[in-house]
Amino acid sequence: MTTHYLVLSGLLFAIGAMGVLIRRNAIVVFMCVELMLNACNLAFVAFARQNGNLEGQIIAFFVMVVAAAEVVVGLAIIVTIFRTRRSASVDDANLLKY
Amino acid sequence: MESPAEIVQHTAGGMIGASWLMIAFPLLGAAILLILGRMTNRWGHLLGVAMSLASFVVAVLTFLELIGLPADQRRQAVRLYEFIPGMVDMGLLIDPLSISFALLITGVGSLIHIYSIGYMAHDPERRRFFSYLNLFVAAMLLLVLAHNYVGLFIGWEGVGLASYLLIGFWQFKPSAAVAAKKAFIVNRVGDFGLLVGMFIILATFHTLTFSDLGAQIAKSPPSGGAITAIGLLLLLGACGKSAQLPLQSWLLDAMEGPTPVSALIHAATMVTAGVYLVVRSGAFFFPPDSAQALAVSIVGAATLLAGAIIGCAKDDIKKGLAGSTMSQIGYMMLGAGLGPVGYAFAIGHLITHGFFKADMFLGAGSVMHAMNDEVDMRKYGGLRKFMPLTFVTFFVGYLAIIGFPLLSGYFTKDGIIETAVHHQPILGWLAVLGAGITGFYMSRMVFMTFFGEKRWEKDAHPHESPAVMTWPLILLSIGAVFLGGYLILSNRLMDFLAPAVGAPPLSERPEFDPFSTAGLATLALVAVGAGFAWVRYGRAEVPAVAPRGSFLTTFARRDLFGDALNESLFMRPGQWLTRFAVYFDNRGVDGLVNGLAAGIGGTSGRLRRIQTGFARTYALSILFGAALLAGALLLVGNI
Numbered sequence: 001m002t003t004h005y006l007v008l009s010g011l012l013f014a015i016g017a018m019g020v021l022i023r024r025n026a027i028v029v030f031m032c033v034e035l036m037l038n039a040c041n042l043a044f045v046a047f048a049r050q051n052g053n054l055e056g057q058i059i060a061f062f063v064m065v066v067a068a069a070e071v072v073v074g075l076a077i078i079v080t081i082f083r084t085r086r087s088a089s090v091d092d093a094n095l096l097k098y
Numbered sequence: 099m100e101s102p103a104e105i106v107q108h109t110a111g112g113m114i115g116a117s118w119l120m121i122a123f124p125l126l127g128a129a130i131l132l133i134l135g136r137m138t139n140r141w142g143h144l145l146g147v148a149m150s151l152a153s154f155v156v157a158v159l160t161f162l163e164l165i166g167l168p169a170d171q172r173r174q175a176v177r178l179y180e181f182i183p184g185m186v187d188m189g190l191l192i193d194p195l196s197i198s199f200a201l202l203i204t205g206v207g208s209l210i211h212i213y214s215i216g217y218m219a220h221d222p223e224r225r226r227f228f229s230y231l232n233l234f235v236a237a238m239l240l241l242v243l244a245h246n247y248v249g250l251f252i253g254w255e256g257v258g259l260a261s262y263l264l265i266g267f268w269q270f271k272p273s274a275a276v277a278a279k280k281a282f283i284v285n286r287v288g289d290f291g292l293l294v295g296m297f298i299i300l301a302t303f304h305t306l307t308f309s310d311l312g313a314q315i316a317k318s319p320p321s322g323g324a325i326t327a328i329g330l331l332l333l334l335g336a337c338g339k340s341a342q343l344p345l346q347s348w349l350l351d352a353m354e355g356p357t358p359v360s361a362l363i364h365a366a367t368m369v370t371a372g373v374y375l376v377v378r379s380g381a382f383f384f385p386p387d388s389a390q391a392l393a394v395s396i397v398g399a400a401t402l403l404a405g406a407i408i409g410c411a412k413d414d415i416k417k418g419l420a421g422s423t424m425s426q427i428g429y430m431m432l433g434a435g436l437g438p439v440g441y442a443f444a445i446g447h448l449i450t451h452g453f454f455k456a457d458m459f460l461g462a463g464s465v466m467h468a469m470n471d472e473v474d475m476r477k478y479g480g481l482r483k484f485m486p487l488t489f490v491t492f493f494v495g496y497l498a499i500i501g502f503p504l505l506s507g508y509f510t511k512d513g514i515i516e517t518a519v520h521h522q523p524i525l526g527w528l529a530v531l532g533a534g535i536t537g538f539y540m541s542r543m544v545f546m547t548f549f550g551e552k553r554w555e556k557d558a559h560p561h562e563s564p565a566v567m568t569w570p571l572i573l574l575s576i577g578a579v580f581l582g583g584y585l586i587l588s589n590r591l592m593d594f595l596a597p598a599v600g601a602p603p604l605s606e607r608p609e610f611d612p613f614s615t616a617g618l619a620t621l622a623l624v625a626v627g628a629g630f631a632w633v634r635y636g637r638a639e640v641p642a643v644a645p646r647g648s649f650l651t652t653f654a655r656r657d658l659f660g661d662a663l664n665e666s667l668f669m670r671p672g673q674w675l676t677r678f679a680v681y682f683d684n685r686g687v688d689g690l691v692n693g694l695a696a697g698i699g700g701t702s703g704r705l706r707r708i709q710t711g712f713a714r715t716y717a718l719s720i721l722f723g724a725a726l727l728a729g730a731l732l733l734v735g736n737i
Contacts, residue, residue, distance in 0.1 A: 020714070024714075098707060
């Protein structure tokens with residue numbers, strides 16, 4: 001039973017990772033990051049169910065709290081970048097380099 | 099064999115207790131003249147002379163007090179202060195040997211100070227000259243009066259410094275500047291020997307004080323390799339200071355200094371410091387047939403011949419006299435190497451040589467003064483009528499040095515020769531030969547300068563020197579006449595020095611024998627040499643330009659190729675070494691360091707291209723990194 005959850009979790013994680021790597025739009029990249037976090041949450045909860053304790057579920061809540069905080073900061077940054085550069089592409093924001 | 103008397107600690111005060119004034123006066127003079135500088139220009143030379151004379155007075159009074167003591171009390175150690183805590187107490191040793199030197203240094207030194215007033219009258223830097231002369235007198239007195247090797251070494255270096263400053267006194271002349279540096283550097287070689295010798299003494303006997311050393315050596319006579327090493331290293335020091343083979347090359351160049359300097363430092367006193375060192379360290383050159391004592395004699399005999407041969411070919415009057423100085427110090431070394439039987443003659447010759455050689459150097463200075471500083475004897479000639487006083491005093495010095503009967507050199511040099519013939523026959527007969535050559539080259543000098551036709555430059559107007567220059571000449575030539583006979587006849591000097599340096603037992607002390615084989619042979623050879631010089635340079639015309647001469651002449655003119663030898667043996671390899679070091683530094687060390695820096699710079703220049711600024715590239719590398727870590731952990735099976 002747990003295996004199915006884990007396979008789903010792995011797939012979601014892979015999709016999220018691929019999205020982070022290949023998409024340019026910052027909003028989409030951001031959503032993909034959320035997807036990766038939630039893939040992890042699924043794995044935690046699945047393991048918690050298999051082991052019959054609560055630690056995994058508690059961690060999942062923590063991840064959600066962190067993700068919520070991240071959304072606040074991340075969206076603010078994206079909006080600010082969009083305002084100054086008139087673009088939400090992560091490739092355009094490449095000033096910090098050699 | 100009568101061994102030296104024990105050194106007693108002096109407690110009574112008096113003149114011996116105040117003998118440090120001897121050093122303090124000239125040191126004070128030098129300090130005043132150097133610190134106050136140009137303010138003292140007007141009276142500086144008078145202060146210099148006064149300080150030197152004051153030192154002489156102290157020396158005479160100390161001498162009088164010393165001879166008032168019984169013979170076995172005549173080695174008085176005066177403690178001054180603690181110099182190196184627990185190791186060296188600075189102190190003076192007043193004994194017959196040191197006081198003889200002190201009298202010579204301050205006496206002849208004062209006369210040369212007085213002479214310099216006239217000789218340097220037209221030099222704008224006369225005050226500086228006198229400050230250096232005073233510094234020299236102070237250092238030389240410390241050298242001979244010090245009660246331990248540390249004090250001796252300080253004086254030894256002090257006279258080296260004064261010699262350097264005075265040879266290079268006219269430093270605007272490149273030749274003088276180079277000669278000063280050469281003297282300093284060659285002397286460093288000798289000083290190294292002396293220093294290492296002192297280290298071995300300290301390691302072997304745990305003291306550097308003469309009285310403690312004397313007590314230890316008297317308790318258990320030393321033997322073995324350490325003593326031989328000490329002796330040979332001290333000999334190396336003596337060779338450097340006294341211009342003995344193989345460290346002789348600096349003395350001829352040192353003639354670039356003003357003539358009074360040549361007379362005082364490079365004839366009468368400083369260059370004899372090596373003889374003093376050997377005689378003072380007699381215990382390390384004992385017994386007289388030991389290797390180190392034999393080495394002293396051999397060095398002396400070789401140098402007396404080398405100096406004489408060099409003297410034969412020099413046309414520069416001062417360099418001729420310098421060759422002669424080398425040769426005469428060779429005699430002293432030969433005598434000093436023979437042990438207590440030769441000490442009195444070596445010191446006697448040293449004292450009389452101080453007088454007649456200073457006399458001749460100052461005479462040469464007087465001639466140069468009259469001839470617009472010309473030193474080439476081929477441009478002199480016939481000067482005896484124009485400078486009668488200089489001629490007479492120079493001639494007296496000349497007779498004394500060639501050993502004309504009843505003059506100073508006759509007694510002292512003959513003493514060395516006869517003692518040497520008796521104890522080291524081969525070296526002794528070489529010394530006889532050297533005396534013959536001395537007769538030739540000194541006669542050549544006198545004939546070329548004072549006799550024959552005038553060969554002057556057109557603007558030369560020779561005149562007699564002022565009284566301030568001629569009086570020292572007269573006083574020195576009086577010493578050159580009488581001193582030798584006074585010191586040597588009835589062994590006066592030997593008896594006087596016996597408490598300090600030892601002497602043969604009373605029954606075996608040599609009687610002066612005017613008709614010994616060696617003595618007669620010496621006189622005959624000297625006569626032959628002088629006669630030959632008369633034929634070549636007195637009767638015959640002296641060419642104004644030096645003829646090319648045979649190989650032997652070139653050999654002597656070029657100082658027996660001493661400079662060439664030093665150059666090819668030491669200077670060139672040294673240059674190669676420095677060139678290699680420079681190459682190694684530029685290419686090796688610098689190459690390594692610069693290469694490393696360039697490598698790191700280049701690598702980082704390329705590596706920084708990784709920072710593209712594309713967030714997705716970083717994300718990819720993070721992913722790969724995480725995958726790699728996870729894979730590695732899986733592989734080692736730690737999960």
